[in-house]
Amino acid sequence: MLTQYINEMLDLPELKIHQILSIGTDAIHIEAIPLGDKQRCPYCKSDRDVIRKGRNDARTIRHLPVFEKKTYLHVPSIRMYCTRCEAGFVWVYEFVGPKQRYSRLFRAHTVELVLGSTAAHGARMQQAPVSTVQRMHNEAVPGQCEQIYEQVWEEAKTTAALVLGVDDFAIKKGHTYNTGIHNLKGETMLDLLPGRKLEDLQAYAQAHPDFLLLNPKAVVMDLAQVYHVWISECFPNAIRIADRFHVHGYVIESVQEVRKTVQHTLSPRAKAYLKANHRLLNPPAESLGEESRNRLEVLLNYSPLLRRVWEWKEAFTTWYDCSPNFAVAKLGFERWCKQGAQIEHTAVRGTLKTMCNWKEEIVNYHQCRWTNATVEGRHNRIKAFQRRHYFTRNRNRYRSGILVECHRHRMFS
Template sequence: MHSHSIKDLWDLPELKIIATTKINHQIFIDVMPIKSKQACPICAFENTTRRGIGYVRKVRHLEAFGCPVYLNLPAIRMSCTACFAHFVWAYECVAPKKRYTKAFEATLPKQAIGATITHTSRVANTPATTVARIVRSWKMEEATRVQKTCQKKALACHNLVLGIDDFAIRKGHTYNTGLHDLRGGTFLDVIPGRRIEELHAYFNTQSTLCALKPVAIVMDLAKAYHTFAKKMYPAAIRIADRYHVNRYVTEALQAVRKSVQKQLTPFSKKDLKQHFRILGKRRDQLKNDEKNILHRLLQYAEILHQVYSWKEAFIEWYDCSSTYELAKKGFGRWLAQGTTIKHPAVESCLLTMRNWQEEICNYHQLRFTNAAVEGKNNLIKALQRRHFFTRNPQHYKETILLECNAEWIQYGS
């Protein structure tokens, strides 16, 4: 292979390749600068003089042909004839006093996203401390840039739809709140806490988030989120997330199932308990053998058949209501259907549905759910397990913003 082709292969435009050797599955490249002179870093005078080579730097470069590549860079001593300063030749491909080229360092963050520092260190054959230092330095800059890009995109959106949901740092003790752009598919910010006073305290310091003008906000039935959204974005439609609303109906169905189980024979009780998941599935998603099992289960008690039909009618209401006006009428009929079922679990569910009737029906004004938000929450859970959490809150937030907005990351060349 010609020398200029080798130079193009390793992307070294400023260097001239003198020799290439392979020793013990490692490639060593002897190079020299193409230019004969370099401007003085102090006075910028270009008429400098070479004073020989003090030593040779061994610098790690990009891998090639399955082997690690090292550049043998001569440390050329220079002196300026104008200011009489002495300095060492500065290479563009590597920073001063560094053992890795800029191109090699730029590959480490891409390997670290979605993995651990230990795994990246093993794959890159680089010390973990070096990988951690490079990746953390990159995350500080890139997370800020990605967050500003996503928030700027949300500000420019005329039909912005926000999604709000909490995720656990320590389940049952500490929580954070995620703010999402559902239309753009981006994660806008991590808000510490989930109580209304914590939300207000954080938003008071974030002028960009206060300037957002969403047409709708999707969230669960947490009263704090609805109170906060009503005060912060009064013009936005508040939509109760379909997944969380449907879960109330499913939990009522399972509560009825448990009460029915207590009155059955041991064999029937075991049969009903064993196939409880079939009751929670949509009828149109059941397989043929599951339909046969469902038919057998519903014959154990009339009230179980009534609650199951009530649950299916709710799914049909979500799917088939074509307009907001028809949805409100259909929702009233569904509530009336539920009142005929005399069971405490169903009555408790109906009470919740009546209290949140407006927010539930608003789904039919703008059909958005927090499905993407739940996906990001699962990604955050996996991140926390993979990293065994992290003690640095800022580093934790930067990692979340980058991994949840992976398509917006720009890796160095």
Template structure:
């Protein structure tokens, strides 16, 4: 291979290939030499009085692989001396830090692999000691998470129409929870703190002046009373919006409850068919394929009550999508509540009670059409991160990893 082609593959600006010393099935050794004749003194920043004063040794430095082979650069450690400053120093290369055995590009590639997998898997992929990569990854994670979080808070503080999203996610289902604060307009995760009870939320607000300094126009959350109480205390002027996904889930669950109540009254074949296709009741009809719509019509034909409840659920989705303003939405919601009351089923009545209790927050969706859809997707990424890292016990590393996981694609 000609040296100029080797230089093109290496892409190292301040050295050139001297010769290829060793090639085998998995390893490639390349001897390089500096392009420049002299290097400036680190004290006076001049080259006129700098002379070479021997060569200590050859540095063996790992670089990015090419064609499935591991590449090692044999770099001369040239000793230099400045006669003006009367100081000695060693030739500095831009692609590798002093005293390091890996180029900056190789370290960055290994760290990026560890970000989307695990440190152990990345170390095995790049043939690195697990402890070495783990130490480097911890250092990178601390710096990168701090940078991303600082940038996220700065963007949120400067937004004129900031919309926040508040939601919790489980570390251990039913026992331990974390709460995440999200910038819905900026599509970033601002912070994570432990707990979701009202006293834990208030403690976080007292310890986080940056959070209280925000001026959101709206905050989107589920129907948990402690979140609404907390946001009312922290941001009394902000619009509190009930998340559409959580509200519609109450309606869908009411329809499924009716489906369960009528199942025992059906014939065995119809009962089995309805149970097998019960998930078709959840999505909107327009989102289903023609074949799925035919199957939905079949199962709705088993009960007039189920068909009436499903039509009631579909009208609620249309209310969300088609209401042009709050005044019209309020009138349409009243008609929808009357329509549900006519069904006269306990599950429907319980759902209507919930909707009436949170009527103001639900109607606020038409003042600020914000949802926690992106937050729910981010929660899925968080759960995948937790499974991938086996629920990291170090709280600081855990939070740093989640901040990088959720924000790196936006700010990276």
């Protein structure tokens, strides 16, 4: 193969292939030389008085694979001398950092492989030591995180009718939590803060003035009182929306509580059938196939109470999907509450009490139809990251890793 095509494959315009030293079963060794004959002095920034003063031992640099073989570049380590500054230095290559044995392209490709995977997997793919791959990842993530952080915050500040999403996720369920702040319109995660208590949230707002400079039209949250108090303090003019996913979960939970009550009154065979197919009660009927609808009808025939509470749940889904505007939605919500008040069951009464307490935030969905669906999907990615990295102890590295993980689609799109 002509060396000019090898130059194109390696994507190193500053080098010229001199010769191919060897081609083994798993590695290719290539000797390359720089195209230029001079470099600028690092002190006076001029190449007029720079001369060459011999060579040290050649540098061996690992580069991107060629034909599925490891590629090693052997480049000269040229000693340079500036007669004006009387300073000596070594030839600097752009494709590799000083005193490094891996090219910048190799390091970037390795970091890309590790994102969304593990260091062990990236090491197997690159045929490199695991510790080396982990070190490359740890060195690259802070810089990438800083770049992403500036970019997403600049987008949030300039976004018209900004919609924020706030939700927490567990580090250790029941013990330790983090809170994420998300730009729902831009599909980005703005920041990650430790804890979910009111004092933690207020401390974050005081320490980050850029957060208070945002001007969101609406903020989507679950029904945690702490979040609504915090947002009303920071953004009093923003519309506070109760997340549809969480609100609907309360209604589905009450349906399942009724199902458990009914289940104990049935024959063993009917009890087993209802228990085995109880998940059919959760999704909207229109999303089920014909076979699933037939099984659902069998379940509803077991009890008039179960049918009534299921129809109540379906009416809530219809209210969410079909209310044309805010005024109609308020009337529809009141009718739905009256429908539920006619069902005599403790779980339904408890759900109705919650709904009435959060009526304004629930109905506000019809002023600004946004949910935290993308946030929940991002939480799954964060949990996968935590499992892969075994709950990184360094807080800064943990935060940087999560922000990069949540935006890797933007980095490599």
